[in-house]
Amino acid sequence: MHSNCPLQHIVRLDLFVFSVVPITIALICLYSRYRWSKKPVVIVASLPEIVALLTPPESVDMREALKAHAIPNLPLVRAFGITNTFSTDDPDVHRAFSREARSVLSSAVPNDADWDAFAQVASETVNRYILELHRPSRSDFTTFSRVITFRIVAVILFKVDPSLLRHEDVDYVTRGINELWALSTTTTTFRPGLLDGINVHLKRWIPQYSNPIDFVLPTYETMWRLIATSLAILHKDVVSRQTLADFLDNPLRRHFITYPAQSASVESIMKEILRIYPPTRGIFRAVQEPLLSFLPPPLSQFFTRTIVRAAEIGYLQRDKTIWGPDADVFDPMRHHPKRCTEMQQRSMLGFGFSSLKCVASNWAPHAAAIMVAAILERVGEDVQIVEGPRIGGREGWDGWRVVSVNCQSEWMRSDEKAQECHNPKR
Numbered sequence: 001m002h003s004n005c006p007l008q009h010i011v012r013l014d015l016f017v018f019s020v021v022p023i024t025i026a027l028i029c030l031y032s033r034y035r036w037s038k039k040p041v042v043i044v045a046s047l048p049e050i051v052a053l054l055t056p057p058e059s060v061d062m063r064e065a066l067k068a069h070a071i072p073n074l075p076l077v078r079a080f081g082i083t084n085t086f087s088t089d090d091p092d093v094h095r096a097f098s099r100e101a102r103s104v105l106s107s108a109v110p111n112d113a114d115w116d117a118f119a120q121v122a123s124e125t126v127n128r129y130i131l132e133l134h135r136p137s138r139s140d141f142t143t144f145s146r147v148i149t150f151r152i153v154a155v156i157l158f159k160v161d162p163s164l165l166r167h168e169d170v171d172y173v174t175r176g177i178n179e180l181w182a183l184s185t186t187t188t189t190f191r192p193g194l195l196d197g198i199n200v201h202l203k204r205w206i207p208q209y210s211n212p213i214d215f216v217l218p219t220y221e222t223m224w225r226l227i228a229t230s231l232a233i234l235h236k237d238v239v240s241r242q243t244l245a246d247f248l249d250n251p252l253r254r255h256f257i258t259y260p261a262q263s264a265s266v267e268s269i270m271k272e273i274l275r276i277y278p279p280t281r282g283i284f285r286a287v288q289e290p291l292l293s294f295l296p297p298p299l300s301q302f303f304t305r306t307i308v309r310a311a312e313i314g315y316l317q318r319d320k321t322i323w324g325p326d327a328d329v330f331d332p333m334r335h336h337p338k339r340c341t342e343m344q345q346r347s348m349l350g351f352g353f354s355s356l357k358c359v360a361s362n363w364a365p366h367a368a369a370i371m372v373a374a375i376l377e378r379v380g381e382d383v384q385i386v387e388g389p390r391i392g393g394r395e396g397w398d399g400w401r402v403v404s405v406n407c408q409s410e411w412m413r414s415d416e417k418a419q420e421c422h423n424p425k426r
């Protein structure tokens, strides 16, 4: 073709339109996706926004709703190898897992009268632990809370023989679960052999499941933190302790919900702890957002990005516009039907909302109250809780300890001293 042929410009223009422009758009899209993938989680903190986020639209089928739920749990899949409803968009897995979880709860306490047997197991487990208290590794508050919670959950929900639950093994498993959870958000590399080591114990204790951690995580992991927080708040609260002591003698539903004269019910005490310190502070959903929002809807649907939205339950449950200026103050009586507003009731979302709400939302506060009551019965008698500067969550319990009352010495001492303490020289 001759160098100054006019067709040449047309060909160049074509080349430009059909190759350079699409490549540029593709690069912009890729860059935007990369940039957005670095974007932190988007926080959602008002009641209407949280309700909207946790309620799958009618147009969305169950698989889509489960996908939105599972994507943010990818770090837990990597850390723990979970295969339950928290990790997949498969509606069959969801159905089977929720059914099994409900069945575990109802076989643990088939009838209201069976809360008595639950209370007995809880008290026996605590007493057994207190008897073993001279061992050096049992001094810190989180070990105390984790090991007792795990033992009770294992015996009650998974029918584990208590004699199989050696302290060293339960401590290894519960400490390991904490380590994996803490690391899961920041890395994909974990201590070699740790998960395998945890699974060896879990499979020995709970052989009825092919992957027992699927059941251990939703049951034990939230419960131990509720127990720890409850102990931290209540161990010096004389009135609540008396209410819980009475409840331990008669742990039925009616007693759980009844307000004794002028004072808080056990249910309201647990609600208030769950309000101020919800074990699940954020509930996450992956959602599709238009990437180029200036485009009209038919076009914009081709340019979307997946982001994670976090329903900030921890914030909502302390929101001063809902709970008043004393929102941070522990006051169980605020849940009394005469005081609690409709808005406040709707803002209690520690167990989630809508179709994926926790199956244990009624069971867990009742069970936790019995466990806390059984522990508090021995606090002051045999052990004392020493406070640290602040109440923690999964971590952050620096300074908190449990010390033996009789020996007036901490559990963290040599076995020799412990021997002396338990067999004092006359």
Ligand code: HEM
Pocket: 069, 085, 094, 097, 098, 101, 102, 104, 105, 218, 219, 220, 222, 223, 226, 278, 279, 280, 283, 284, 350, 351, 352, 353, 355, 356, 357, 358, 359, 360, 364, 365
């Ligand atoms: C204090 C204790 C507990 C708290 C705070 C808690 C919290 C939650 C929350 C917030 C969700 C919803 C997650 C989401 O929407 O993404 C959930 C779901 C679930 N929880 Fe719990 N939970 C507790 C105890 C338990 C226990 C003891 C069980 C035992 C069976 C359990 C079984 C489940 C199951 C199976 C689901 C999934 C429900 C579904 O996908 O349909 N939880 N939990």
